[in-house]
Amino acid sequence: METIVQNIQGVPLNHYILFCSIIFTIGVIGVLTRRNVIIIMMSVELMLNAVNLLLTAFSAHSGDPAGQVFVFFIMALAAAEVAVGLAIIVMVYRNTRSVDINALNRLRG
Amino acid sequence: MSVFYFVAFLSIFFALMTIFTKNPVHSVLYLVITFFTFTIHYILLNAQFLAVVNFIVYMGAIMVLFLFVLMLLNLNKDTEPLKSNLVKFMGVVAGACLLLTVAGSLRLMEVSNPIVLKNPDIGLVGSLGKVLFSDFLLPFEISSILLLTAMVGAVLLAKNESKKA
Amino acid sequence: MIDLIWLIPLLPLVGFLINGIARNALPKSLVGVIGSGVVLVAFLLSCGVFATVYAARQVGADATFIQPIFEWISAGDLQISLSFLVDPLSAVMLLIVTGIGFLIHVYSVGYMMHDPGFAKFFAFLNLFVFFMLLLVLGSNYIVMFIGWEGVGLCSYLLIGFWFRNSSYVKAAKKAFVMNRIGDLGFLIAVFLIFATFGSLEFSTVFPQAAGMAVGDATLLLITLLLFVAATGKSAQIPLFTWLPDAMAGPTPVSALIHAATMVTAGIYMIARSNILFTLSPITLQIVAAVGICTALLAAAIAVTQNDIKKVLAYSTVSQLGYMFLGLGVGAFTGAFFHVLTHAFFKGLLFLGAGSVIHAMSDEQDMRRMGGLKKQLPVTYVTMLIGTVAISGIPPLSGFFSKDEILAHAFISNTALWILGVVGALLTSFYMFRMLFLTFFGKFRGSDTQADHLHESPMTMTMPLVALAILSALGGLLNVPSALGGGHALESFLAPVFEDSALQVEAVHLSHNTEYLLMGISAVGALIMAVVAYQQYVSKAVVPKSDEAQRRALSKLSYHKFYVDELYETLVVRPLNGLSGFFYRVVDKSIIDGIVNGSGKTIGETGKGLRLLQSGNVGFYIFFMVVAAVVLLAYGLLTFNR
Numbered sequence: 001m002e003t004i005v006q007n008i009q010g011v012p013l014n015h016y017i018l019f020c021s022i023i024f025t026i027g028v029i030g031v032l033t034r035r036n037v038i039i040i041m042m043s044v045e046l047m048l049n050a051v052n053l054l055l056t057a058f059s060a061h062s063g064d065p066a067g068q069v070f071v072f073f074i075m076a077l078a079a080a081e082v083a084v085g086l087a088i089i090v091m092v093y094r095n096t097r098s099v100d101i102n103a104l105n106r107l108r109g
Numbered sequence: 110m111s112v113f114y115f116v117a118f119l120s121i122f123f124a125l126m127t128i129f130t131k132n133p134v135h136s137v138l139y140l141v142i143t144f145f146t147f148t149i150h151y152i153l154l155n156a157q158f159l160a161v162v163n164f165i166v167y168m169g170a171i172m173v174l175f176l177f178v179l180m181l182l183n184l185n186k187d188t189e190p191l192k193s194n195l196v197k198f199m200g201v202v203a204g205a206c207l208l209l210t211v212a213g214s215l216r217l218m219e220v221s222n223p224i225v226l227k228n229p230d231i232g233l234v235g236s237l238g239k240v241l242f243s244d245f246l247l248p249f250e251i252s253s254i255l256l257l258t259a260m261v262g263a264v265l266l267a268k269n270e271s272k273k274a
Numbered sequence: 275m276i277d278l279i280w281l282i283p284l285l286p287l288v289g290f291l292i293n294g295i296a297r298n299a300l301p302k303s304l305v306g307v308i309g310s311g312v313v314l315v316a317f318l319l320s321c322g323v324f325a326t327v328y329a330a331r332q333v334g335a336d337a338t339f340i341q342p343i344f345e346w347i348s349a350g351d352l353q354i355s356l357s358f359l360v361d362p363l364s365a366v367m368l369l370i371v372t373g374i375g376f377l378i379h380v381y382s383v384g385y386m387m388h389d390p391g392f393a394k395f396f397a398f399l400n401l402f403v404f405f406m407l408l409l410v411l412g413s414n415y416i417v418m419f420i421g422w423e424g425v426g427l428c429s430y431l432l433i434g435f436w437f438r439n440s441s442y443v444k445a446a447k448k449a450f451v452m453n454r455i456g457d458l459g460f461l462i463a464v465f466l467i468f469a470t471f472g473s474l475e476f477s478t479v480f481p482q483a484a485g486m487a488v489g490d491a492t493l494l495l496i497t498l499l500l501f502v503a504a505t506g507k508s509a510q511i512p513l514f515t516w517l518p519d520a521m522a523g524p525t526p527v528s529a530l531i532h533a534a535t536m537v538t539a540g541i542y543m544i545a546r547s548n549i550l551f552t553l554s555p556i557t558l559q560i561v562a563a564v565g566i567c568t569a570l571l572a573a574a575i576a577v578t579q580n581d582i583k584k585v586l587a588y589s590t591v592s593q594l595g596y597m598f599l600g601l602g603v604g605a606f607t608g609a610f611f612h613v614l615t616h617a618f619f620k621g622l623l624f625l626g627a628g629s630v631i632h633a634m635s636d637e638q639d640m641r642r643m644g645g646l647k648k649q650l651p652v653t654y655v656t657m658l659i660g661t662v663a664i665s666g667i668p669p670l671s672g673f674f675s676k677d678e679i680l681a682h683a684f685i686s687n688t689a690l691w692i693l694g695v696v697g698a699l700l701t702s703f704y705m706f707r708m709l710f711l712t713f714f715g716k717f718r719g720s721d722t723q724a725d726h727l728h729e730s731p732m733t734m735t736m737p738l739v740a741l742a743i744l745s746a747l748g749g750l751l752n753v754p755s756a757l758g759g760g761h762a763l764e765s766f767l768a769p770v771f772e773d774s775a776l777q778v779e780a781v782h783l784s785h786n787t788e789y790l791l792m793g794i795s796a797v798g799a800l801i802m803a804v805v806a807y808q809q810y811v812s813k814a815v816v817p818k819s820d821e822a823q824r825r826a827l828s829k830l831s832y833h834k835f836y837v838d839e840l841y842e843t844l845v846v847r848p849l850n851g852l853s854g855f856f857y858r859v860v861d862k863s864i865i866d867g868i869v870n871g872s873g874k875t876i877g878e879t880g881k882g883l884r885l886l887q888s889g890n891v892g893f894y895i896f897f898m899v900v901a902a903v904v905l906l907a908y909g910l911l912t913f914n915r
Contacts, residue, residue: 011113014215019117021211023124025204030128032200032896038179039133042140045171046124049147052159056232060154065231065240068156072241075159075166076252080259082171086178087266093182101891196892203899210906 016057023050037089037099041082048078113153120146137175144168156232276326279341279358282319282368283407285312289400297393309396310379313403317372320365327365328766336769337362340413340477351472359413359476363610363770366763367410367542370617374534375403377737381625382526384733385632389524395435399530402428406535410542414474415464418543422460422507425536426453432531433523445519452516456506463499466492480549484773488553497550497557501564504540508594510568515838517591521583525628528583533590533620538613541597545770548606552774562602562686566693569595571835573700577707578824578832580817581638582627585708589664590620592701596679599694604778605682606771607752607764612675614763615748619663619672622741626657629730629738630712635723640711641817642720647713649727652735654713656742661709663745665702665799668792671748677792678754684791685781695795702799706806714811754788 030043059067151160289312330337342357409421434446576588600609647654684691752763
């Protein structure tokens with residue numbers, strides 16, 4: 001454990017922030033670029049994870065356990081969200097026979 | 110130190126693979142690997158509890174759920190039409206702008222001091238559990254209700270309605 | 275009796291309300307009784323008022339009575355009250371308006387008997403009398419202005435009484451618009467008076483004005499504007515063309531409004547404001563010049579007219595010109611005396627013409643009349659008296675009033691006197707021409723008309739007789755001292771004009787000069803009468819038809835010197851063009867363009883914004899990302915360390 005802990009000394013917080021931003025951006029690009037609804041939801045999960053990691057990094061940096069507790073709740077929430085989201089997708093698929101996001105344009109004005 | 114960079118590189122690589130493959134099942138698998146790398150990151154930060162939870166919940170439950178749905182909808186083939194080039198380009202540009210903004214803030218923030226783990230024990234299961242059950246008891250209980258709600262909702266939504274008709 | 279002044283205008287107003295509201299319910303006889311009755315009672319009250327004033331004058335008092343009714347506007351410095359002023363001038367006008375008004379109301383009962391709008395006619399006539407009384411009785415310029423505008427309105431209503439005929443309606447509009455042009459002058463003058471004197475009451479303005487210098491610039495402007503108003507109301511150059519067209523109304527209207535009362539409002543107003551005018555000699559010269567020019571122009575036109583009412587209309591314009599000439603040379607009493615006698619004989623002439631028209635089954639062209647004196651004896655005799663009176667042949671009333679004006683004109687400017695005499699000669703000629711063409715010679719009308727020829731009923735001939743007596747004897751009211759008279763009217767009206775008299779040095783003609791002047795005009799009138807007799811009776815000349823060729827001067831006169839055409843080109847067409855421009859360009863394109871354009875813009879914006887709601891979720895997410903980026907960037911840029 002100590003080696004791990006020592007290993008981590010010296011990684012600037014900046015780099016963590018940058019790294020998580022990159023993952024987050026990749027998630028955003030995934031949402032904007034793909035048309036399959038399920039892939040989009042997975043990209044959303046990617047974004048959430050990036051945030052989780054950043055929160056953990058900040059928590060470790062400042063010694064405040066609140067960050068990690070928050071991550072814990074986010075994970076629980078993500079699980080619930082995925083469950084409901086996928087249920088909705090199944091319903092949509094039953095009605096429209098497609099998981100193409102462009103087919104879901106009943107919201108048009 | 111170099112471990113961090115190596116694992117970070119792996120994460121980014123597999124994340125890119127996730128969103129750029131055409132086959133949805135491949136996409137799911139790459140995402141699982143990405144989450145694995147995240148688990149390693151948690152361990153590097155000595156957040157042991159979170160690493161385990163990440164492994165079990167995310168990789169074990171959520172991604173399996175995705176896989177189930179994919180199989181259910183029979184999308185293991187390449188059935189997905191891609192968006193037009195303009196849209197993809199605009200999407201990448203938007204993402205890049207986002208990145209730039211955040212990266213730009215780093216210059217302003219100048220938080221480049223190295224991480225010194227003041228209290229390396231906070232990531233341990235025991236200490237995290239103590240904090241969870243003392244300061245954050247109410248959110249903890251409420252999240253259980255949240256999970257219950259989600260479960261009920263999911264079951265109701267996915268129920269086959271042709272029985273009623 | 276002075277306390278009951280307020281009843282005098284109120285009674286015709288009540289008559290208007292009753293006849294107007296219940297016009298379909300009341301029988302014609304009752305309408306006639308109510309309409310004429312209220313004016314009769316007003317006349318009796320006016321007699322009482324006159325008696326009071328006369329008694330006051332006899333003992334040498336100023337005889338000015340003011341009766342306030344109520345405080346109308348009280349805003350800061352502006353205090354306007356509805357109050358009535360009775361002095362010798364307004365007392366005489368009261369008698370004219372109510373007296374002749376009553377006679378004409380009685381006449382109308384017979385004349386309009388077969389008209390379906392009988393009750394409406396009497397309602398309008400009563401309304402007119404009400405407004406005219408307000409004008410005459412007002413003790414400040416505002417009440418006078420209310421009456422001024424009101425009679426203009428009633429003139430419009432009555433000229434266009436037979437409204438189904440579009441040319442009559444046009445004539446009514448023309449009268450109203452030309453009156454309004456004058457009214458603008460009145461209004462601006464009122465503003466100036468208030469600015470200069472701080473009040474609009476006659477009793478305040480005139481004593482203050484008396485202290486101002488002769489030729490004061492503000493007074494000059496005020497009087498010029500008041501004169502503009504007078505030209506509109508009293509049909510002088512340049513606003514006179516409405517009066518001949520106003521003959522489209524029924525003949526009693528022409529008699530009452532356009533002979534005896536409304537058109538004399540201008541002269542009344544100037545006589546009332548005499549001190550202002552006396553202190554502006556330039557204006558007086560303009561008044562005299564315009565007066566004599568109008569007199570001559572109208573007389574020249576009347577010589578060739580063939581419609582009996584048009585001859586009388588131009589004659590009215592001409593005689594009004596004489597009245598203004600009188601005012602311009604300082605003969606205020608003379609001008610007002612001419613108002614009085616003109617009311618008598620012109621009212622008589624118009625009513626007589628109405629009688630002729632009625633007998634001729636609504637024929638107005640004199641070329642189809644002739645030899646009517648056998649069938650219409652009463653009408654003939656009374657019109658003869660009226661014609662002799664207007665021609666200025668002694669001893670009838672016209673001679674005395676016209677002569678007084680001409681005498682003052684001679685004192686002021688010999689050229690004016692010469693022109694005045696020329697006008698008088700023309701007057702005599704065309705009036706006798708009218709008489710001879712109508713009543714002498716052979717009958718030139720159709721056989722059906724000949725069968726219907728009959729003398730008018732009593733209701734129409736009684737007023738004729740009454741007015742004939744007044745025309746004959748009216749001259750006795752103001753016999754000049756040269757003829758041994760007592761100048762009764764002049765001394766009666768003295769307090770009204772006394773401030774003016776103080777300003778002007780009184781010049782008196784020797785009696786010999788006066789006899790000479792009188793002789794010239796009287797003999798001249800007689801000679802012209804004989805010339806007319808020669809032309810139209812002895813030689814039995816009948817005027818040419820409308821299409822016949824005429825010699826240059828005669829053509830000019832027949833076409834009314836093309837004044838209407840001139841106005842049409844100079845004023846009406848450019849105004850119509852301007853109005854069309856404003857309608858097409860400013861209103862439709864610009865204003866509507868702006869309004870419709872803003873509506874359309876909003877619509878288009880909405881349409882554009884609607885595209886955002888494409889239902890494309892990817893699109894929404896894209897914009898969410900963009901928004902997040904923008905917010906972050908903004909926060910970044912405004913971040914203070």
